[in-house]
Amino acid sequence: MNTAGAVTVALTAEQQEAVRQPADTRLLIIAAAGTGKTHTLVRRLEYLLEHDLTADEILVLSFSRAAVGELATRARASAGSSRFVVARTFDAWALDLLVHTRAAEDWHHRSFDERITAATDVIISGQADEYTARVRHVLLDEIQDLEGDRRELVKSLLTWLDCGFTIVGDPAQAIYGFQVRDASRPDDDGDMFTWARETYPDDLVELALTRDFRARTPRPDGILRCGEALRTAGDTGPELAKQIRDEFAGALGAGRLADIVHGFTHFDGTTAILCRTNGQALNVSAALHRAGVDHRLQRRAHDEVNPRWLVPLFRHHRGLSVDRDAFAEHTGLTGEPLDVAWPALLTVSRTGNNRLDLGRLRAVVAAGRLPRAVCFTDTAALTVSSMHRAKGLEYDRVFLLEDTVPEDSDEMEHARLLYMAMTRCRDDFYRLDPLPRSKVYVKTCRHSGRWGRYQFQFAGRRLGLALSGDDVSSDRPAGTEGFMADPLELQEYLIHEVKPGDPVVLTVLDHMPDDGLAVPAYTVNHGGRPIGVVSHSFRMDLARYMYRSPARLPDEASWPSAMTNCWIDDVEAVAGGEAQGRRVGLGEHGVWLAPRLTGLSSFRYHRNDTEHDDE
Incomplete structure (x- = not known):
């Protein structure tokens, strides 16, 4: 089938110009929020494949799995040959490169940063020549989010290959440590936009996508001006930060969350409540749960749910x-x-x-x-998210939680984040009043990396720890460790009775596990029935949160007897011990169901503690 004619269907003049550049073009596309970037990239791929390039001659890389997934989904939906091109994250590509070029080393157990640095060395040393020999065009998405070692990897790759490329991004949406040239590092070429312009001054083709397809209701002129200013090189002063804050302050106020909480169920389409931090998102999610409002807390980009099928x-x-x-x-x-x-x-x-x-x-x-x-997940009508996790997503309406920015924070970094959040909506966005102050505050525990709950009057008192998707043990099937139950019956219970949003309570076991870690284990109880046991990694982080280190626990360590304000995120397939699964009749491969948890838990230290008496 000839798709060359279909390449330009439903494309604007701006998009057509970007799509139809020759394969050897060094192309920079500035794509503002909602301007059809992914659609344009898919059509660009189809054009390249219809004009002398094959799928294995195009290398497609993006910053996040979310962006890669979106690009892959759009490509599969296309009738053209772009569906045969595999898009990968920079991290995944770096790992594959190392496996093929330095196979003697165990790269799967190295950190992302180590792999990125090693991949850059492989490229510069020429060891990647055979691996990249067929590449004639590189397509890079979300380049505004590249920084540090990942940016050096991309610069080395483009320089070494010396081929055509299409690099796409939006300086106005650079929210991951965006920076201009660092005067203290004379070898720093600044962000990718600056690097491309200065490295290819004579043959770089720079185009822009400006028509906003996302906004069904026209965006205020002030927000449009803020976006244009953010895309202007070097325009990052305090006046611009104030202009963006003023645009947010001028938005229609929705009042307090507690006063409108039940109104979210009456909206058509999709709604998001966006917060500056994930700690605030956890607090908002807890308030919605207590009010019985169905919603989903946005996961991290790489935290996918293994499908139960x-x-x-x-x-x-x-x-x-x-x-x-x-x-x-x-x-x-x-x-x-x-x-x-x-x-x-x-x-x-x-x-x-x-x-x-x-x-x-x-x-x-x-x-x-x-x-x-x-790993597709059903879209919720109401999503609660940090602003960072909402990047690249869109909703019919957005509520932004107003919050005081810490004095030591970068005002332009926050302004960029605020601008990005205000452009997530198709129709309207509203300001939500700050959450009411209480005796409890939320911050990231520097020893565990998790959000925790603390009390102002007693800084040493620990009140609760955030839960994540891998906090339930998958080593053995539920019912064979921590508590005894019929594993087959429990699997049926997980299939038919356990639903996202269901409350669970974590209850301390009356005996210590025999793994040498002097931290208690907890059962996960759904409707009064145990359905799992917390993982070893959760117990390690609990020790770090309570006493800084699992290796230096006091002789008389005090642990919570139960944890409330915990919820089911989903039920997913997990891979555990093959022998354990075979022994109880769950097949030969050691794959079964386990619940995922979410929420910012509340600790109970005594039986007569109430859930919210410390708030």
Whole structure:
């Protein structure tokens, strides 16, 4: 099928000009919020593939898994050949490069930063020549978010390959440590926009996308002027920060969350409550839970949910590999979900004759490396999120929680974040009053990295710790550790009775686990029934939060007897011990269901403690 003619369908003149640049062009696209960036990139890929390039000659990289997932979803939905191009994050590509060039080392257990630095060395030393030999065009998305070692990796890659490229971003949405040239580092080429302009002064083609397709209600002129100012090189002074704050202050006020909390259920479409920090988002989420308002707390970009339909596949299929028909039979997927999941899983666990290798697939599940396309989560009508986590997302309406910016923070960094948040809406945004002050404050625990609850009067008193998706143990099936129950019956209970948003209580076990860690374990109780046990990593972080280090616990350590204000985020497939799963009848591969938790818990130290008596 010839798609060359379809390339320009539904494209603006700006988009057409960007799409139709030759493959050897060094192209910089400034794409403002809502201007159809991803649609343009997919059409750009189709144009390149229709004009002498093949899929393996195009390298597509982006900053986050969310952006990669969105690009992949749009490409698959296209009728063109862009659906054959694989987009990857910079981190995933760096790992693959190292595995192919320095295979003797165990790169999977190195940190992201170590892998990025090593990949840059591989490129500069020429060891990547064979790996990158076929690349004739590089497409880079979200370049405004590149900083530090990742930026050096990209600069080295583009310089070494010396080929055509399409790099896309928006300086106005640079919220991850955006910086101009650092005078203390004369070798620093500044952000990627500055670097591209100065490195290719004679042949860089710079284009802009300006038509806002997201905003159904025209944005205020003041916000548009703020965006243009943020895209102007060097315009980062206090006057611009004040202008952005004034635009926010002039938005329609919605009042206090407590006064409008039940009104969210009456909105059509999608709504988001955006907060400056995830600690505030956790507090807002707790208030919505207590009011019985259904919502979803936005996860981190890389914190995906393994789909539960994988469990019957691993449990019931008897062979080492599976074809598409058997995959569909066991998972129950049909139509578009099947058309999306099958090719996505083939990219990470293909074996001969177009089959999935279940051993490889299990390893991918265990490592948390499933393609984002298969980890789809139902969209909630109401989402609560930090502003950072909302980047790249859009909603019909947005409520921004007003908050005092810490005195030691970078005012322009906050202004950029505020501008980005104000452009997430299709229709309207509103100001929400700050949350009421209480005896309790929330901050990040520097020893555990989690948000924790503290009391103003007694700084040493610990009141609660944030929960995350991997806080329930997956080593053994529920019912075989910490408490005894029928594992098969518990799996059915997780399928049919446990739903996102359900409250759970964590209750201390009356005996210490035999793993040598002098920190108690807790059961996860749903409706009074235990459905899991907290993970070893959660107990480690609990010790760090309570006493700074698991290795230096006092002889008379005091631990909470229970934790409330905990909720079910979802139920997902996990990979644990194969022998343990086989022993209780859950199949040969050690894959079963386990709950994911969310919330900022409240500690109870005594039986007569109430949930909110410290607030």
